[in-house]
Amino acid sequence: MTYLFMQSITKRFPGxxxxxxxxxxxxxxxxxxxxxxxxxxxxxxxxxxxxxxxxDHGRIFLEGREIRIPNPRAAIQLGIGxxxxxxxxxxxxxxxxxxxxxxxxxxxxxxDRKTQRRQIEAILERFGFSLPLDKPIADLPVGIQQQVEIxxxxxxxxxxxxxxxPTSVLTPQEVEGLFAVLQTLREEGKTxxxxxxxxxEVKTICETATILRRGRVVGRLEVAAASxxxxxxLMVGEQVVDQVFPRSRQIGQERLVLKQVSALDDRGVxxxxxxxxxxxxxxxxxxxxxxxxxxxxxxxxxxxxRPARGEIWLNGREVSRFSxxxxxxxxxxxxxxxxxxxxxxxxTHIQENVISTRYYKPPFSGWLTLFTRPAExxxxxxxxxxxxxxxxxxxxxxxLSGGNQQKVITGREMIDHPEVLVAAYPTRGLDVGAAQFVRxxxxxxxxxGGAVLLxxxxxxxxxxxxxxxxxxxxxxxxxxxxxDETTFEEVGLYMTGHLHAG
Amino acid sequence: xxxxxxxxxxxxSQPPPLEQTTPRLSPVAASLLRTLFTLLIALLMxxxxxxxSGKDPLQAYRALLQTSLGSRTAVANSLLAxxxxxxxxxxxxxxxxxxxxxxxxxxxxxxxxxxxAWVGFTFTDLPAWLILPLAFLAAGLVGGLWCYFPAVLRxxxxxxxxxxxxxxxxxxxxFTEYLVNGPFLVxxxxxxxxxQVVPAARLxxxxxxxxxxxxxxxxxxxxxxMIYLMTRSKLGYEIRMVGDxxxxxxxxxxxxxxxxxxxxxxxGILGGLAGAGQVLGxxxxxxxxxxxxxxxxxxxxxxxxxxxxVGALLAALLFGMLRSGSATxxxxxxxxxxxIRVLEATIIFFAAIEFGSLLWRRRRxx
Numbered sequence: 001m002t003y004l005f006m007q008s009i010t011k012r013f014p015g016x017x018x019x020x021x022x023x024x025x026x027x028x029x030x031x032x033x034x035x036x037x038x039x040x041x042x043x044x045x046x047x048x049x050x051x052x053x054x055x056d057h058g059r060i061f062l063e064g065r066e067i068r069i070p071n072p073r074a075a076i077q078l079g080i081g082x083x084x085x086x087x088x089x090x091x092x093x094x095x096x097x098x099x100x101x102x103x104x105x106x107x108x109x110x111x112d113r114k115t116q117r118r119q120i121e122a123i124l125e126r127f128g129f130s131l132p133l134d135k136p137i138a139d140l141p142v143g144i145q146q147q148v149e150i151x152x153x154x155x156x157x158x159x160x161x162x163x164x165x166p167t168s169v170l171t172p173q174e175v176e177g178l179f180a181v182l183q184t185l186r187e188e189g190k191t192x193x194x195x196x197x198x199x200x201e202v203k204t205i206c207e208t209a210t211i212l213r214r215g216r217v218v219g220r221l222e223v224a225a226a227s228x229x230x231x232x233x234l235m236v237g238e239q240v241v242d243q244v245f246p247r248s249r250q251i252g253q254e255r256l257v258l259k260q261v262s263a264l265d266d267r268g269v270x271x272x273x274x275x276x277x278x279x280x281x282x283x284x285x286x287x288x289x290x291x292x293x294x295x296x297x298x299x300x301x302x303x304x305x306r307p308a309r310g311e312i313w314l315n316g317r318e319v320s321r322f323s324x325x326x327x328x329x330x331x332x333x334x335x336x337x338x339x340x341x342x343x344x345x346x347x348t349h350i351q352e353n354v355i356s357t358r359y360y361k362p363p364f365s366g367w368l369t370l371f372t373r374p375a376e377x378x379x380x381x382x383x384x385x386x387x388x389x390x391x392x393x394x395x396x397x398x399x400l401s402g403g404n405q406q407k408v409i410t411g412r413e414m415i416d417h418p419e420v421l422v423a424a425y426p427t428r429g430l431d432v433g434a435a436q437f438v439r440x441x442x443x444x445x446x447x448x449g450g451a452v453l454l455x456x457x458x459x460x461x462x463x464x465x466x467x468x469x470x471x472x473x474x475x476x477x478x479x480x481x482x483x484d485e486t487t488f489e490e491v492g493l494y495m496t497g498h499l500h501a502g
Numbered sequence: 503x504x505x506x507x508x509x510x511x512x513x514x515s516q517p518p519p520l521e522q523t524t525p526r527l528s529p530v531a532a533s534l535l536r537t538l539f540t541l542l543i544a545l546l547m548x549x550x551x552x553x554x555s556g557k558d559p560l561q562a563y564r565a566l567l568q569t570s571l572g573s574r575t576a577v578a579n580s581l582l583a584x585x586x587x588x589x590x591x592x593x594x595x596x597x598x599x600x601x602x603x604x605x606x607x608x609x610x611x612x613x614x615x616x617x618x619a620w621v622g623f624t625f626t627d628l629p630a631w632l633i634l635p636l637a638f639l640a641a642g643l644v645g646g647l648w649c650y651f652p653a654v655l656r657x658x659x660x661x662x663x664x665x666x667x668x669x670x671x672x673x674x675x676x677f678t679e680y681l682v683n684g685p686f687l688v689x690x691x692x693x694x695x696x697x698q699v700v701p702a703a704r705l706x707x708x709x710x711x712x713x714x715x716x717x718x719x720x721x722x723x724x725x726x727x728m729i730y731l732m733t734r735s736k737l738g739y740e741i742r743m744v745g746d747x748x749x750x751x752x753x754x755x756x757x758x759x760x761x762x763x764x765x766x767x768x769x770g771i772l773g774g775l776a777g778a779g780q781v782l783g784x785x786x787x788x789x790x791x792x793x794x795x796x797x798x799x800x801x802x803x804x805x806x807x808x809x810x811x812v813g814a815l816l817a818a819l820l821f822g823m824l825r826s827g828s829a830t831x832x833x834x835x836x837x838x839x840x841x842i843r844v845l846e847a848t849i850i851f852f853a854a855i856e857f858g859s860l861l862w863r864r865r866r867x868x
Contacts (some may be wrong), residue, residue: 305752325755334753342753347746356743356754367738 003028003191004049004160009058011044014401017043019055020215026160027207029128031182031192033202033223034210037236037460042195044404045212046162049193050082051075057481062160074431081153082162085169085291087145091138093130096120099152123154126182138267143174150181160191168291179205197235199228211235245443247484248467254280255331256302256314256421257449261310262475263301271297272308273475282414282443284452286466286483290495294453294475295406296337299424302453303327303334315419328357333418335409335426339402339453343409347396350390351379352410353397382411387437403434414445421445424455439465449481459488473497516741537807543847550838551844562837569834575847578712584822585640585714585783586611586723586793589776590800591814591821592728593769596598597803599732599809600765601745606652606667607773609674610645613779614774616678617644619788620686622699622781628700637703638720638778645768647673653766657759663766679790696788705783717779724772724817725818729811731768773797799825802850821846 006024010017015390018041026032036042037114047053049060051069060067061100062078069075075082089098096117097333105115117133123207124131129147137145148164153161163182167175182192182205194206202209202223209226212232256279265271270292279285289295300306304324312320314330322330325369336342355364355375363374379393387405390400397405406426414421423442427435442452462469471479471494479494493499526630549559570580590607597604621637628636652670655661705715732738740761743751751758776796781788803821807813828842 043679203700323755323757324752325757328755338749342749345743345747345750348742352739352743355739356750356756359739360736368735368737370734370736370739419625 001028002026003062003171005061005192006045006049007059007061009045009055009060010047011041011053011055016465017215019048022058022212022215022217023209023220024217025177025220026191026290028191029189030208031186031206032159033194033206033209034212035197035199035209035231037458038199039056040197040212040235041215043164046082046164046193046195049075049164050080056428076156076158079157079159080162081158083146083149083153083164083166085164087149087447089137089145089148092136094136095140095148096133098137098148099155103156113261120151120155126180127151127154127188129181141174142169142437143177146170146174146178147166149179152469154190157217158190160193161185162195163194164292166194166196167198180304192217197232198496199235200496202231205230211303229263236308244382244464245439248283248446250282250449251467252449255279255281255314256453257313258302258310259311259313260348261308261312262306263297263306265297272301274310275475275477277470277477279451279453280418281449281451282446283467284454284465285448286453286462286469287453287472288469288491288495289386289472290461291457293472295424295472297475298472299334299337299422302422303332303336315361333357333413333421335413335421335423337424339405339409341427342398344405347394349394349396350383350400350408351375351393353408354379354382355468357412358416382408382415384409385415403430405473406430406434408436408440414441417445417448417450419449420451420453422453423453426454427456427458429462433453435461448463459491460493463488470494481490519583519673531785533808533810537813539662540806540849543852544845547848548841548845549737552841557835557837562600562831562835562841565805565831565834565837566824566827568827569830570823574709575712576826577828578709578714579826580823581819582712582784582822583713583716583826584819585721585800586716586776586780587803587816587821587825588718588725588818589772589779590797591798591803591818592725592800592811593772593776594801594804595807595809595811595814596732596741597769598766598804599745599746600741600761602656602762603664604649604652604667604766604769605664605797605801606649606670606766607645607769607776607800608793608795609667610648610773611777611780611793611797612674613648613793614645614778615775615777616681616696616788617641618781619699620676620780622703623697623787626700628702633700633703634705634782637699637782638775641774641778642771643774645777646771646796648775649766649770650763653763656766657762675791676741678788682788683845684788687834694790698787699782703782704786705779706845713784714778715783717783720775720779724775725811725815728768728772732811737761799846802846806849 002025004024004026006022008021008023009019010021011019013105016311022041024045034042034045044053048055049069051071057169060069067078069078090101095103095260099120102117106112106118109242129151130152131144131147132140137148150161166178167236167267170178185192196202209221209223210217211229211231212263213235258275258277261272261275262270263272275298287298297306301308302312304322304327311318314327314332315405319327319330345356355378359365359370363371365371376393382388383390383393388404388407388411390404397408410426421442426438430438439461442454446452454462454466466483469481469483469491470477471491471497474497477499478497481491490499508630513525552559552562569576571577590611593604617640618637621633621640625633625636648670652663652666655666656663679694683693686696687693688695688697705717708714708716732741740751740756742755743756744758744761748758777793780792785792799821803817804814807817823847824842828839831837832839
């Protein structure tokens with residue numbers, strides 16, 4: 001029996017049609033895969049279902065009745081719950097407090113902890129979980145935190161659970177645990193939509209699948225009747241020819257060398273483990289890995305924003321103890337991962353954003369004074385050379401589109417032809433044209449003899465522009481491949497820890 | 503709602519926001535309007551309080567205006583009252599702009615004031631041209647150092663500067679009180695005062711019989727320097743970037759810890775100079791508890807003008823008017839000077855909207 005039916009959902013954003021007449025129907029008591037690459041429109045569709053976006057077109061039916069979902073609270077009341085990739089948990093509160101948060105049973109206006117506890121324990125028992133209810137979330141591993149998220153939905157009486165790439169943060173053992181949990185949920189009659197781009201997981205746990213590509217449904221099928229290859233072809237589609245760039249012709253001397261570099265993440269857990277890598281002039285090295293494999297920490301360590309053990313050499317000089325600015329003075333440029341938090345100051349205009357890495361030098365400033373004229377000219381050059389669509393250099397950065405914001409950052413970091421460029425997810429969230437522009441800029445830099453380290457979650461992109469791909473898994477470099485000599489599948493096996501070099 | 507933070511995360515399918523092209527009020531005009539609105543509300547609130555307690559608000563405000571601007575001496579007295587506020591408002595504005603909550607200027611004011619007094623009553627043989635700069639130098643140095651300590655705790659160890667500076671203020675206030683009741687007790691004089699500074703260490707009066715003195719000119723100069731610093735200098739750019747988005751500043755290679763330290767030390771120096779100005783220009787000695795919250799008045803001013811340095815200069819003068827006018831108003835009408843506190847409190851209340859967002863940002867940054 002069809003539990004959920006989303007009918008010809010269309011959602012347009014400026015420049016992008018994220019969902020184009022998408023149909024989705026899910027049976028009660030099944031695990032349905034929503035399969036597609038990054039940017040295929042999976043998250044948009046689910047955000048519509050969860051009440052975070054309003055669709056431009058289309059209708060949603062739950063058990064045959066048409067419903068409207070203006071906000072997430074309404075979705076929860078309808079029994080729809082979502083586990084986001086980034087958990088929505090309060091680290092300092094206990095497991096039990098997190099589960100009940102916002103929906104605490106009350107008596108005489110106060111939280112009724114006894115009832116709350118009883119209700120949670122009943123759920124745990126019914127679904128066969130065992131969780132340390134009195135421990136603070138911060139002390140628990142990610143896999144357990146995810147279980148807390150799931151219990152939280154069950155506590156809110158969710159019938160339909162949306163899991164957004166649930167394994168991207170898990171270790172292989174934790175993935176096993178998650179699958180067991182999902183089996184139980186299915187047996188208890190819950191319906192699950194499983195968002196992923198990992199075929200193996202679809203084969204393992206899902207019964208039916210809807211495959212999205214570029215905002216459209218390209219297939220709906222019984223998983224048992226389809227081969228992985230079939231699924232992959234549907235998902236990836238035809239290789240887009242103009243996406244592949246010529247490989248590097250001339251590789252020069254070593255520009256960036258990491259020797260035995262280890263670092264901790266914000267929680268104090270090892271995030272990088274004895275990473276060795278060499279980046280040479282005239283090459284683009286891609287870093288592949290599932291989310292949270294140490295990519296963010298790698299960028300921060302190279303940039304000098306996170307302390308690390310080991311040695312970092314830049315242009316033949318050890319810079320392990322150098323400040324971010326000193327490293328930049330030695331030829332490093334960084335496109336940070338978080339555009340709005342790290343890459344830009346949204347409270348000011350383009351001009352002040354593009355001088356942030358060079359304002360202290362002539363001609364931008366004298367001994368004490370900051371000059372506006374050179375900054376204005378420089379910003380104008382960036383607008384021009386990087387095709388930033390903005391009314392002027394004094395336009396507020398927050399009013400620019402994501403693509404133009406990214407071009408501002410790209411221009412700031414690349415216009416001086418840095419010898420070493422570290423680019424973290426530089427095309428994330430951009431439309432096709434803007435993404436292509438940024439990729440071409442990196443290729444251009446490489447062809448002029450620059451060394452580029454590209455961190456990306458998009459395998460297409462990594463295969464299209466990289467000369468070598470390094471695979472990061474749990475903070476280690478587990479493999480190195482030339483894109484022309486490997487496949488998505490092989491890299492995928494490295495990314496998930498199924499293959500190791502050597 | 504539990505979904506909010508993930509809504510803000512950029513994801514592949516997230517839309518680019520719309521380009522905004524609607525014309526807006528220029529930022530300067532907008533902030534001026536907001537400031538005037540806040541002041542107007544405050545005056546209305548004050549009028550309401552007076553009306554409720556059976557006084558005539560119009561008469562009171564007329565008296566206030568008269569006694570703050572009505573004569574040469576009245577103007578001079580307003581400027582006199584504005585002098586320390588100029589220093590402390592700039593100290594507060596520069597810190598707030600960097601996202602730093604430095605309350606330590608009050609402590610610096612006491613310690614700087616005492617340092618100036620100490621120079622003034624110790625080096626009795628020095629000529630005025632030497633002892634005055636020396637006294638101000640000592641005050642600035644002591645004031646700056648006093649804030650350097652919490653600054654380092656904040657920038658290196660992430661110890662909340664709001665907490666440390668509030669607590670250190672008590673240390674400074676009580677320590678100076680101890681000094682003038684113990685080691686520097688003057689026999690035969692009412693206690694809690696230091697000896698008088700020598701005549702050479704007294705700042706010249708500008709418009710007698712008002713006590714307005716040369717420290718006003720120094721305050722004005724300091725304010726102009728601060729305006730330049732915050733709007734035109736490299737450090738000012740760094741302060742603004744750190745204040746707007748410390749993460750961005752760090753990724754760009756700006757030494758965030760260094761900026762925070764400098765901002766807090768500058769606040770301390772300004773506090774110290776304010777104290778010295780009061781001691782050498784008005785009291786001619788250190789008196790325990792002489793400030794009664796001048797640094798906090800400065801913070802009110804900075805909040806009112808949302809940390810605009812030019813605005814702080816103008817608003818400090820306005821607050822000087824209110825302060826000096828209120829004293830005479832009390833005599834001329836039967837409206838107590840506490841009314842002015844009501845006005846200031848109302849201003850704080852409305853400016854608190856900004857205050858709240860500042861605190862919010864502080865928390866997020868950690």
